[in-house]
Amino acid sequence: MSGVRVRAALAESEIAQVLAVVEAAAAADGVAPLSEHAMLALRAGRGGLTVTAEDAGGEALVGYAHLDPASEDESAAGELVVHPAHRRRGHGRTLLRALREEAAGPLRVWAHGDLPAAAKLAGAEGLARVRALFQMRRPAAEPLPEPRIAEGVTVRTFEPGRDEEAWLAVNGRAFAHHPEQGAWTIDDLREREAEGWFDPAGFFMAERDGRLAGFHWTKVHPDGAGEVYVVGVDPDAQGLGLGRALTLVGLRHLREAGADPLMLYVDESNVPAVRLYESLGFVRHAVDVMYGSAAG
Numbered sequence: 001m002s003g004v005r006v007r008a009a010l011a012e013s014e015i016a017q018v019l020a021v022v023e024a025a026a027a028a029d030g031v032a033p034l035s036e037h038a039m040l041a042l043r044a045g046r047g048g049l050t051v052t053a054e055d056a057g058g059e060a061l062v063g064y065a066h067l068d069p070a071s072e073d074e075s076a077a078g079e080l081v082v083h084p085a086h087r088r089r090g091h092g093r094t095l096l097r098a099l100r101e102e103a104a105g106p107l108r109v110w111a112h113g114d115l116p117a118a119a120k121l122a123g124a125e126g127l128a129r130v131r132a133l134f135q136m137r138r139p140a141a142e143p144l145p146e147p148r149i150a151e152g153v154t155v156r157t158f159e160p161g162r163d164e165e166a167w168l169a170v171n172g173r174a175f176a177h178h179p180e181q182g183a184w185t186i187d188d189l190r191e192r193e194a195e196g197w198f199d200p201a202g203f204f205m206a207e208r209d210g211r212l213a214g215f216h217w218t219k220v221h222p223d224g225a226g227e228v229y230v231v232g233v234d235p236d237a238q239g240l241g242l243g244r245a246l247t248l249v250g251l252r253h254l255r256e257a258g259a260d261p262l263m264l265y266v267d268e269s270n271v272p273a274v275r276l277y278e279s280l281g282f283v284r285h286a287v288d289v290m291y292g293s294a295a296g
């Protein structure tokens, strides 16, 4: 019989056992089961849900779940993994139910890799596929066309202390239907400006008639990957090819800065954006699927 325990902290030996489960799952599934953020929490021993079961050698840790409790803006989110040698024995279901109980409200579950087992388990527990996020990549060295900037449009870089309000307004308008991006406040922006990776030289602003019309904010990761962090075009300026032109300006900047590969995250449902990135040589590299209850 499996037993789930909710742990506020993990001992070194348990962290090692969970890491072994994670490693075995990654090898069997071809995709890491936990996000970077859940791995950071795990390595720091910040608790989680563990499931143990009888094994040949006695009681063994065979599964783990990470939970981010609900915050003011978002419902609780979880991730879970079962050791490949212990699957189809109900541990995944037990962990998922325990996560839902712990969440004490709507729960979103992130599954990495869009694996059939995850889809089946979520479905069996009444959770629906809410969204999927693609990570797309391309090598920096492949050809990149010249950006074609529309008549009357000029491109410059972000000026900290001066451009915040204009950027927030255009970001809000461009992402009016995507609140997790469009609802950013001055604090969200300032928090990122304070990050070590923030570089205004990689944050491009397109102006038309003296007003901000679109932007491309790039980010270079510590591992050298260059990300299309956020691209947005004001609805008034859409249709001029600004999205494509700004994307190219940023990609060329990333390549000149030595970043490789070039990468980005895009929602599966954002078909125009996926098409644009495909036309620029990006291919799907990984996918994360979010399952949730209809209410959550």
Ligand SMILES: CC(C)(COP(=O)(O)OP(=O)(O)OC[C@H]1O[C@@H](n2cnc3c(N)ncnc32)[C@H](O)[C@@H]1OP(=O)(O)O)[C@@H](O)C(=O)NCCC(=O)NCCS
Pocket (backbone or CB within 6 Å): 025, 029, 033, 079, 080, 081, 082, 083, 086, 087, 088, 089, 090, 091, 092, 093, 094, 109, 110, 111, 112, 115, 116, 117, 118, 119, 120, 121, 122, 124, 291
């Ligand atoms: C998804 C995962 C957690 C399932 O763990 P598990 O312990 O094997 O799942 P359970 O034995 O509790 O399965 C419960 C139900 O899910 C469904 N299910 C799970 N794996 C399945 C598979 N490979 N094929 C078909 N259905 C499956 C079935 O309905 C199953 O009930 P049943 O055995 O009575 O038919 C495991 O495969 C895993 O760790 N995958 C990698 C990480 C991941 O994708 N996590 C996200 C989970 S949403």
